[in-house]
Amino acid sequence: MDEQPLNLVLFSGTDDKLQAAAVLTAGAAALGKPVNIFLQYWALEAFRSERIQADHGLAPEAGPEGRRHVDALAKAGQATWAETLRQAKDLGEVDIQACSLSMDLLALDDGDLDPLVDGVEGVTAFYLNAGEGQIVFI
Amino acid sequence: MALVEITQTVDAKGLSCPMPIVKTAQAIKTVESGAVIEVLATDPGSVKDFAAWTRSTGNELVEQTSDGGVFRFVIRRK
Numbered sequence: 001m002d003e004q005p006l007n008l009v010l011f012s013g014t015d016d017k018l019q020a021a022a023v024l025t026a027g028a029a030a031l032g033k034p035v036n037i038f039l040q041y042w043a044l045e046a047f048r049s050e051r052i053q054a055d056h057g058l059a060p061e062a063g064p065e066g067r068r069h070v071d072a073l074a075k076a077g078q079a080t081w082a083e084t085l086r087q088a089k090d091l092g093e094v095d096i097q098a099c100s101l102s103m104d105l106l107a108l109d110d111g112d113l114d115p116l117v118d119g120v121e122g123v124t125a126f127y128l129n130a131g132e133g134q135i136v137f138i
Numbered sequence: 139m140a141l142v143e144i145t146q147t148v149d150a151k152g153l154s155c156p157m158p159i160v161k162t163a164q165a166i167k168t169v170e171s172g173a174v175i176e177v178l179a180t181d182p183g184s185v186k187d188f189a190a191w192t193r194s195t196g197n198e199l200v201e202q203t204s205d206g207g208v209f210r211f212v213i214r215r216k
Binding site: 027029076077088 | 152
């Protein structure tokens with residue numbers, strides 16, 4: 001099978017955007033589609049092992065009402081984005097890479113990141129792995 | 139109707155998208171080709187999701203019913 005991968009560039013580090021990205025990832029994995037995830041800026045910050053379970057807030061457009069909706073879904077037992085990504089990785093071919101520039105920017109070492117992250121790479125490697133697949137920026 | 143033997147039941151009730159599909163994709167890997175599993179889900183999106191997932195993966199959606207807000211999907215592994 002020469003299925004083209006789905007390529008997600010994660011920039012935002014809020015829980016709602018990371019949840020949306022995790023859902024896209026898990027769906028693709030269930031269909032047998034490979035997924036490459038490239039973590040930049042605040043999304044990378046959210047993958048720090050000591051912070052991954054923390055509250056990362058919501059996008060500004062959520063507002064207080066959005067906060068209530070998100071909290072209600074979490075209370076009803078919705079899996080966190082980190083758990084959803086873990087399951088997606090169990091299921092299919094999901095590769096999560098940290099952007100090396102963002103590692104420098106945030107002064108992070110490999111050891112600072114959650115084991116969900118497979119490695120560190122530059123943008124050229126990301127493009128190479130992306131092949132002809134779509135690139136989505138979140 | 140011929141009775142099909144259910145090898146495994148995936149209880150995905152109360153789980154939101156995409157977990158019913160994720161659990162099913164995990165479960166189907168554990169049964170042999172030709173084996174049949176059933177999935178119980180309450181996510182309304184699961185009706186279209188299971189139709190799409192089976193079409194795309196080649197597994198067969200043998201039966202689909204709903205009862206009091208619970209959807210039941212019977213799937214045969216490719």
